[in-house]
Amino acid sequence: MKCIQLIILLILSVCTQNGIYAQSSISWNQVLGETQSAFYDSVSNGDGLYIINTHETKLLSAQLNDTASISQVRVKLGSQSGGSNIFVQTFSFSGQQVNELVWFERTGISCRFGLGQFVNLVEAHLTIDALSSSGAVLGTYSGMLY
Numbered sequence: 001m002k003c004i005q006l007i008i009l010l011i012l013s014v015c016t017q018n019g020i021y022a023q024s025s026i027s028w029n030q031v032l033g034e035t036q037s038a039f040y041d042s043v044s045n046g047d048g049l050y051i052i053n054t055h056e057t058k059l060l061s062a063q064l065n066d067t068a069s070i071s072q073v074r075v076k077l078g079s080q081s082g083g084s085n086i087f088v089q090t091f092s093f094s095g096q097q098v099n100e101l102v103w104f105e106r107t108g109i110s111c112r113f114g115l116g117q118f119v120n121l122v123e124a125h126l127t128i129d130a131l132s133s134s135g136a137v138l139g140t141y142s143g144m145l146y
Helices: 002-017
Strands: 028-044 050-064 072-078 087-092 102-107 110-119 124-131 137-145
Touching (some): 028 137, 050 124, 050 137, 087 110
Antiparallel strands (some): 050 110
16 A cells, blocks of 8 residues: 555656646735726616616736746636636736726736626626646636625
């Protein structure tokens, strides 16, 4: 039995040294979602009733414990954990502006994201992945955006 355990440890050691298997060393700290601006409008449903819509522009800020080897950052919002049916965008880690409301900027370990405008979004599952140049996930944050 000890021989098998030693062989497994040796295999894991070799794989880790060669980048085949590695634990995530990047972690996201102090993740905060906020509403930058909001406005309301109403739409008739055809039956004489009006539906009030809430339009919100969302911002996200976070800090990393380490920035080594990060090439890109992927942000996903979904109606279920790990989902991306509401929003998905991959940003260059050096900073990127997709449009006026969707952007990423970084200063040292501090990151800020413009996630765009959402209508009637009460809550969403949030996933942020730090990616290497090969697309490997170096660290992940999962939580809720309200």
